[in-house]
Amino acid sequence: MTRVSILSTASILSLLVFLALQLTAPAARSSSASCGIEGVAADPPTFGSCHDCHVQLPINSGDGSLTFEGLPTSWSPSMTYRIRALLEDPGQRLWGIRLTLIDEAGSPIGAILPADANGDLCQQDGRTYLRQSGAGRRPGVLDGPVDWLFDWTSPAAGNGTATLYAVGFAGNLDGSEQGDFTYTTASTIVEEAATGPEVTLVLQPDTPIVQAGTTLTIHAHVRNHTDRPQTVFVGSRAILPSGRARPQTGSILPLVRLDLAPFEQQDTTLVHPIPASAPAVTVEYRGFVGVPPASLLDRDGFMLAVLPPGS
16 A cells, blocks of 8 residues: 655645645634634644644643544444544643544545534545534543544445544643644554555654754554564655655665554654755655565655745
């Protein structure tokens, strides 16, 4: 399974404009069927999240977590799966959730429905998102965990792997955008009886636009879809506009070894310092998981724009 998307120059410019609008939009929140700036779930191509406004603290830097119970490793056609999202963070007392499921082409896959009064649905850019309802914010509930129940009904056979992207918001309820934490995660559900990968990889950058002289942080989510242990390695390359890979062999960073138990998911963080002398360029960042030297199990990628310092 390959989810690497190649964007045209026009698409890249559209992405830059979209992100600029997200970052400069007013903080008003929409209660209509349109998600507004709250709609995104750290999903491609913008990977936007609550952190677009609540920027003081880095993504996934708190002591909390966003996890899921009941998320299957594989799906059968036209089945309904009850899934619980759980968010906790010591000292926080206001809560939010955004999540969506998409296929390998980036289109919605299956159907999401809230299964309790804590969530509702909204639409944005052709995707359906589950978000917290008014009651689902749980103002004043200290520490968590708080949860949101939802049902995902799988599509007809032949639709391939479903990827779940999610973001959780843990606020301190002080009325400002300071002291609030954002948590992101992602996972995959492979199609049962399909010829899919045994181990999947999902990349989730904090942002796909970075300035030279700063740091690019990418969260890599690796899931074992088999009933046996798997030892795999995660690496990455940059695909230049010319089509050449850097590096041509090996990985930008040292390979990361993961020892996966049956049906286990592990997450690792890839941190890339971007030199201040780096040229302004848009590349495809491509991650891969496999067993060196020749076994490639899965790959994922996104378009990365490097901007001049201070831009």
